[in-house]
Amino acid sequence: MEVFDIRFGSRKASPLQLHSARWVVPVSAPPIERGAVAVFGTSVVAVGPAHELRISLVDAELVDHGDSIIMPGLINCHSHLELSPLKWRLSPTGSFTSWVRNLIKARQKIEPEEYEKALEEAIKTLHGNGVAGLGDTGNTPLVPQKAQAESSMWPFSGIHFREILHPVGDGILDLSGEVQNGQIQNRRFKYGYSAHAIYTVSPMAIQAIKARDSQLGLPFSIHVAESEEEIEFLKDSKGPLYELLLEKGRDPDGFKIKSSSPVKLLDELHVLDEMSICVHCVHVDDDDIEILASTNASVCLCPRSNMFLGVGTPPVEKLLDAGINLAIGTDSLASNDRLSIFAEMASLARQCPQVDTTSIFKAATLGGADALHLKGLGVLAQGSAPYLYVIKSGPVTSKELYDYLVFQVAETAPESYWAVEEGDWIQNYG
Numbered sequence: 001m002e003v004f005d006i007r008f009g010s011r012k013a014s015p016l017q018l019h020s021a022r023w024v025v026p027v028s029a030p031p032i033e034r035g036a037v038a039v040f041g042t043s044v045v046a047v048g049p050a051h052e053l054r055i056s057l058v059d060a061e062l063v064d065h066g067d068s069i070i071m072p073g074l075i076n077c078h079s080h081l082e083l084s085p086l087k088w089r090l091s092p093t094g095s096f097t098s099w100v101r102n103l104i105k106a107r108q109k110i111e112p113e114e115y116e117k118a119l120e121e122a123i124k125t126l127h128g129n130g131v132a133g134l135g136d137t138g139n140t141p142l143v144p145q146k147a148q149a150e151s152s153m154w155p156f157s158g159i160h161f162r163e164i165l166h167p168v169g170d171g172i173l174d175l176s177g178e179v180q181n182g183q184i185q186n187r188r189f190k191y192g193y194s195a196h197a198i199y200t201v202s203p204m205a206i207q208a209i210k211a212r213d214s215q216l217g218l219p220f221s222i223h224v225a226e227s228e229e230e231i232e233f234l235k236d237s238k239g240p241l242y243e244l245l246l247e248k249g250r251d252p253d254g255f256k257i258k259s260s261s262p263v264k265l266l267d268e269l270h271v272l273d274e275m276s277i278c279v280h281c282v283h284v285d286d287d288d289i290e291i292l293a294s295t296n297a298s299v300c301l302c303p304r305s306n307m308f309l310g311v312g313t314p315p316v317e318k319l320l321d322a323g324i325n326l327a328i329g330t331d332s333l334a335s336n337d338r339l340s341i342f343a344e345m346a347s348l349a350r351q352c353p354q355v356d357t358t359s360i361f362k363a364a365t366l367g368g369a370d371a372l373h374l375k376g377l378g379v380l381a382q383g384s385a386p387y388l389y390v391i392k393s394g395p396v397t398s399k400e401l402y403d404y405l406v407f408q409v410a411e412t413a414p415e416s417y418w419a420v421e422e423g424d425w426i427q428n429y430g
């Protein structure tokens with residue numbers, strides 16, 4: 001058995017290892033003070049109190065991390081890594097549609113040679129900030145090609161969602177031409193499809209995309225209820241998004257999708273189930289929340305992107321009370337200045353002070369893994385993947401633990417590199 005040690009970029013023979021620390025955060029169970037995680041090859045084989053595991057696993061190589069926190073790798077459930085060259089090129093405008101206009105213009109100005117460097121930095125930054133699982137969205141094959149080309153060094157498990165924009169008037173959606181792209185994947189990074197949003201993809205095309213994902217056994221993802229302008233477009237067939245589509249030569253009236261909310265529309269289209277990820281859900285009402293809960297769809301929150309775009313704050317407490325699985329995403333560097341799930345957690349906690357930090361940390365780990373259906377990620381438990389991230393914390397009490405992870409860690413990432421200074425991977429595998 002071999003373990004890939006990301007810090008040294010090499011493979012080395014590894015026996016059974018027992019990593020102990022002041023705290024182990026399994027996520028699926030309460031934190032363990034003076035806990036340990038036993039790893040053998042590409043699997044976690046035991047998690048528990050260090051003194052007990054030391055007795056039961058006498059042959060294990062002991063690695064004590066002292067006053068640290070061992071946690072599973074984080075999950076970034078929604079990113080657009082291909083937009084990374086747009087870092088700091090767009091400013092908040094206070095209007096969602098004017099940001100979309102600026103994004104379309106800025107995208108056209110990206111020089112082909114800018115992508116490689118920006119992608120490299122984005123990948124390094126995300127991984128340096130403890131991300132092990134990724135749900136990435138894109139309109140080009142740039143990211144899946146990179147994941148394929150660098151298969152052995154690609155640090156993420158997850159899915160690349162080929163995002164489809166298919167307004168009415170574009171005919172029947174044919175995804176068969178995508179088959180070749182569908183083969184661009186590595187062992188741990190799959191290739192699926194997502195619909196952009198209800199105002200850019202016709203109802204029939206949304207159903208076709210969902211059907212394709214179901215065929216592949218992968219989740220389906222769509223931006224939902226992100227802005228008031230989206231609600232206005234749907235309910236009243238007017239507003240800035242309607243105007244934008246007209247300008248682009250589309251026929252927004254052809255959508256014929258009068259519905260009182262994006263969530264209700266998706267429910268009427270029968271595309272919501274436990275394999276569906278609704279990204280944003282800022283403007284959802286009680287009925288929408290009931291639908292999301294009864295269909296078992298996941299909701300991916302993007303707190304810093306929402307703040308940047310000025311679209312509002314989702315009703316996180318209500319979503320949690322309804323039992324909806326929550327995940328967290330950074331969205332892109334076109335609507336965010338950082339690629340850090342730690343920073344997203346801190347923002348979410350500040351935006352929703354009534355939501356407990358345990359639930360926020362769960363959304364950033366297990367919630368994201370469940371949304372993307374990534375088995376063995378987002379938790380530390382027997383059989384889980386050995387994505388062990390360690391944070392040198394100093395002494396932290398049980399009361400402070402989740403607050404520390406949610407609020408404090410983001411502060412230790414210097415702006416220049418954006419990686420968590422006190423954090424490092426113990427183990428990972430390629």
Ligand SMILES: [Zn+2]
Pocket residue numbers: 078079080137223279331332
């Ligand atoms: Zn997005």
